[in-house]
Amino acid sequence: MLDSPDALEIDDLVVRLGGRTIIDSLSLRAEPGRVTALLGPNGAGKTTLIRCCTGILTPDAGAIRIMGDDAAAACQQGRVGMMPQTTGAWSGVRPLELLRYLASLHAHPLPIEPLAERLGLHEFASTPYRRLSGGQQQAVNLAGALVGRPELVFLDEPTAGMDPHSRRSVWSLVHDLRAAGVSVLLTTHLMDEAAELADRIWIIDHGRIALSGTVEELTADGRSLEDVFLANTDSRMRP
Numbered sequence: 001m002l003d004s005p006d007a008l009e010i011d012d013l014v015v016r017l018g019g020r021t022i023i024d025s026l027s028l029r030a031e032p033g034r035v036t037a038l039l040g041p042n043g044a045g046k047t048t049l050i051r052c053c054t055g056i057l058t059p060d061a062g063a064i065r066i067m068g069d070d071a072a073a074a075c076q077q078g079r080v081g082m083m084p085q086t087t088g089a090w091s092g093v094r095p096l097e098l099l100r101y102l103a104s105l106h107a108h109p110l111p112i113e114p115l116a117e118r119l120g121l122h123e124f125a126s127t128p129y130r131r132l133s134g135g136q137q138q139a140v141n142l143a144g145a146l147v148g149r150p151e152l153v154f155l156d157e158p159t160a161g162m163d164p165h166s167r168r169s170v171w172s173l174v175h176d177l178r179a180a181g182v183s184v185l186l187t188t189h190l191m192d193e194a195a196e197l198a199d200r201i202w203i204i205d206h207g208r209i210a211l212s213g214t215v216e217e218l219t220a221d222g223r224s225l226e227d228v229f230l231a232n233t234d235s236r237m238r239p
């Protein structure tokens, strides 16, 4: 029997923006049904990488495959979900209206009510998106990423700006996604979040992979994950 293809295969990806090389011959694998965390300093290229994987940005070179298929085709087929860091796009729309609209774009969406309940969206159901707090907008963005029942979901800093209650509820949701066989690729600046959720961690710096491994492998010498991160990434702020 053939092994399942990787959830995500990135080979020799190059992205140049504004005359600079942002992603520099980067290769990465994410296993199916597992949680993969992408860590890196501000400006390392994490969001740029996700934008390439989800068809928002066209790379200058390299290849991206999702579940063995061309990434663009997988995205068009609705097999990929994405929770962006921010989106100003929804503006005046209310959370449940937005979810219903996003659900209508998919052949077999999740039922809206349980998803909204799970993420606490009913608490602010009548508030337009632009008036929601940062953490509430994150919850709506997460629901939007999941409503189409993706096989692979990209979560770009899913708990940024969330209080500890909301963060734990997102962690629990990520555990459930994994248990249901969904592949998750997330970015985070929170080392405890990476350690809690990730089966494998990739540390990226200046658009290149600096290091990868399981938390156990990366911290086998007794250092904390944060110390490993600090030792393998550059402290200079990116422009």
Ligand SMILES: Nc1ncnc2c1ncn2[C@@H]1O[C@H](COP(=O)(O)OP(=O)(O)OP(=O)(O)O)[C@@H](O)[C@H]1O
Pocket (backbone or CB within 6 Å): 017, 018, 022, 040, 041, 042, 043, 044, 045, 046, 047, 048, 049, 238, 239
């Ligand atoms: N459209 C663009 N034109 C020029 N430069 C860009 C563009 N988009 C992103 N960049 C640059 O690419 C670099 C990587 O940005 P990216 O958003 O991918 O970083 P990141 O790792 O997600 O950072 P953070 O942790 O702060 O979210 C930054 O230096 C950014 O200024």
